[in-house]
Amino acid sequence: MESLINIGIILTYLMVAFASLAAIGFGIKKVMQKTNNAKKTLYSIGGLLVIILISYLMSSDEVLGSYEKYEITATTVKMVGMGLTTFYLLVIGAIGAVLYAELSKVFAK
Numbered sequence: 001m002e003s004l005i006n007i008g009i010i011l012t013y014l015m016v017a018f019a020s021l022a023a024i025g026f027g028i029k030k031v032m033q034k035t036n037n038a039k040k041t042l043y044s045i046g047g048l049l050v051i052i053l054i055s056y057l058m059s060s061d062e063v064l065g066s067y068e069k070y071e072i073t074a075t076t077v078k079m080v081g082m083g084l085t086t087f088y089l090l091v092i093g094a095i096g097a098v099l100y101a102e103l104s105k106v107f108a109k
Contacts (some may be wrong), residue, residue, distance in 0.1 A: 005073055016086055028041065051086055051089050051090065052082065052086055054085075054089070055081075055082045055083075055085035055086040055089060056078070056082040057079030057083075057084070058081075058085055059077075059078050059079075059080075059082045059085055060077070060078070061074040061078040061081075062074070062077065063077050
């Protein structure tokens, strides 16, 4: 029974990965058809990769003693830290963009 669950989980991961890559691929293909938007798209993807790289470099790989019983490796801790830091940086960027857009409207009048 346990092997069937593992096969199901692996199959689910493969389907989600394929669907994600297909959605991203078709989106990039559509944007790249317009040369004006292609440059903006590449800058956006590059910016996201830079944020992810900065988050990876900032994250710690220290495993807390209370989590050693779960057999968590330093790599797992670093990847989780990278994901959290990336999320925080993107949220701060989104809030900053909204504030900038709204405040620029107020002060433009």
